[in-house]
Amino acid sequence: MPAPDLSRRRILQLAAAGLGAGWLPVTFGQDKSAGRTVITRRLPDGHDLPAIGMGTWITFNVGSDPEARAGRTQVLRTFLEAGGALVDSSPMYGSAESVIGHALDEIGGDPSVFAASKVWTPDGDATAEQVAQSERRWGLERMDLMQVHNLVAWEAHLEHLLEMREEGRLRFVGITTSHGRRHTDIERIMRDWPIDFVQASYSLANREAEDRLLPLAEERGIAFIANRPFQGGRLIDRVKRHPFPVWAREAGLANWADFLLKFLIAHPAATCAIPATSRVEHMRENMTALRGPLPDEALRRRMVEHVQEL
Amino acid sequence: METWLSYRLADLLMFSPAIYARLFERLNETLWPGHALLAALSLAMLMLAGSRTGVAHRLAAGLLAFAWGGVAWGFFGLYAEINLAAPWFAAMFAGQTVMLLMLAAIGPGLALDRPRQVRHWLGLGLAIWGLVFHPLAWWAAGRPLAGTELFAVAPDQTAIATIGLLLMARLPRRGRLPLRAILLTLPVAWLLISALTWWALLTAF
C-alpha cells in the first residue's frame, strides 16, 4: 500500500469528503505544463519522484521580509508548476522552513510537494520535537523525509526517526553530508542502518560521490540526493561565462543549468539533484533538466572533459 | 574538530548580501519619520557630552546606552530571523547597554575632552565617521537612501561612533579598573565580527 501525502489541506479536503486519507496515492511526477514527460526516479516505497528538486540554503532564508517572501513564493510556484516536488530544507537554514510554509500557504490548493527537512541538534532526545517543528513551519501534517543533518548526534536521531517511520509518522529517513566530509561514516551507516535516503555533494566538478557513495546507494537500494549541484553557484557562474557548446545543443540539452543537472541525474544511482535559487528565471532554466533526453555514458564523459577545459 | 576545520568562513554564511541590506531598509521604513527625533537625540548626546556639568555627562552616557539598547532590540530582533547567531550578538549589545547605564549612574558619565592628544583626534575622526560619513559611504556605494545604516539603528555605525566617543572621553581609571578599555571591548569585538561577516559576504557572492 503506497503511503499517502498527508498535507494539512489534503486531510481537510478528505475530511470534508468523509474519506479516510490512508488510501490516496501520491501524484508526484505528473506533467503539469503539457509538455514531455517528467524524468522521475523510483523511491524505496515504489513511488516515483521527479529527478530535479529544490534546495533552500541561503535562498529561502529571508525572514519576515514581505517583498522577498513574495519573490520566493514565485520561485516555489514556478518549481511546482514545472513538475518539481522535492523541496529540501533544515532548521539550520534560519527562516527557510517558515518561508516555505508561507509560500505553500500562498500557493494554496494542494501542491504536491515532497517535504524533505532535517534534524539538526546535538540533543539526541529532541528528534520528535524537531520533526514536529518542521511540520509546523511547513504547515504540513507529515514530513515525507527527515534526514540527520551532517550526522549531528546521528545514532540517537536515526533510532528515533526509524521508530517514527515504523509508526507512520514520516515516510522516509535519511542522512546528509556535504563538501565530501565524513564519507567513511556515511558509508558505514548506509551499510548498517535501514535508511531510505542519503544526501551528499555531487556536481560535474566534484564527482567524488561516484567512487563509493553512489555505487553503494545502488547496491543498498538507497535513494541518492545530490546537493550543491552547482557548487554553491561557483560552477554555474564559471560555465556561464562560456558559450553553450553546439554539440550539447544537438544532444538535446537546452542551457548550462540543463547541462550540469542532467549530467547528475543521468547517473543510474542518482535519484534527485537539488539546486537552490532565489530567482524565477533561474528556476525556469533549472527545471528544463526535468524533461528531455538524458546523456549516455559517452556523452557524460565528453561533458566532463569539456567543463574541465573551460 | 577535523570537520570543523574544513569549513570556510563563507560556508557558514546563511543569508545573502541583498537580504542583509534589506534589513536596514525595513528598519528605516518602520522608524520613519522618527529619524528627526533620532538626529535630535544624537545631537543632544554630543552637546551634553561636550558640556561642563556632571548631570549632562550622565545624561549623555544614558543616551549612548539608549542607542545600544535600541540596536540590541530593533536591529538584532530582525537579524535573528536570518542569522541563528544573532541572539548572541544581541546579548553583546545588551551587555554594552548595561555597562553604559552603569557609566551614567555610578561612573563619571560621558564627558568629551577637547582634542589635544592623538587619541582624541582619532576619536573625533571615528565619531564623525560613524555618525556622518559611514552612512553616506553606503549610499555612495549604491545602497538606496532608504537602506542607509544610521547611528542607534545599525550596529556598525553605533560601534564606530561609540569607539570614537570613548576615545575622546575623560575616563579616569577607577582604582584598578581600566574603564576605557572595558567599555571599548564589546564595540571592538562587534566590529571584528562584522568585518568577518562582510568578508564572507563579499567573497561568497
Ligand SMILES: NC(=O)c1ccc[n+]([C@@H]2O[C@H](COP(=O)([O-])OP(=O)(O)OC[C@H]3O[C@@H](n4cnc5c(N)ncnc54)[C@H](OP(=O)(O)O)[C@@H]3O)[C@@H](O)[C@H]2O)c1
Ligand atoms: N549538509 C547538507 O545537508 C547540505 C549541504 C549543502 C547543501 N544542502 C542542500 O543542497 C541545496 C543546494 O546546494 P547549495 O544551495 O549550497 O548550492 P547550489 O544549488 O549548488 O548553488 C546555489 C547557487 O546557484 C545559483 N543558481 C541557481 N540556479 C542558477 C542558474 N540557473 N543560473 C545561475 N545561477 C544559478 C543560485 O543563485 P541565484 O539565487 O542567483 O539563482 C545560488 O547562489 C541547498 O540549498 C540545501 O538544500 C545540504
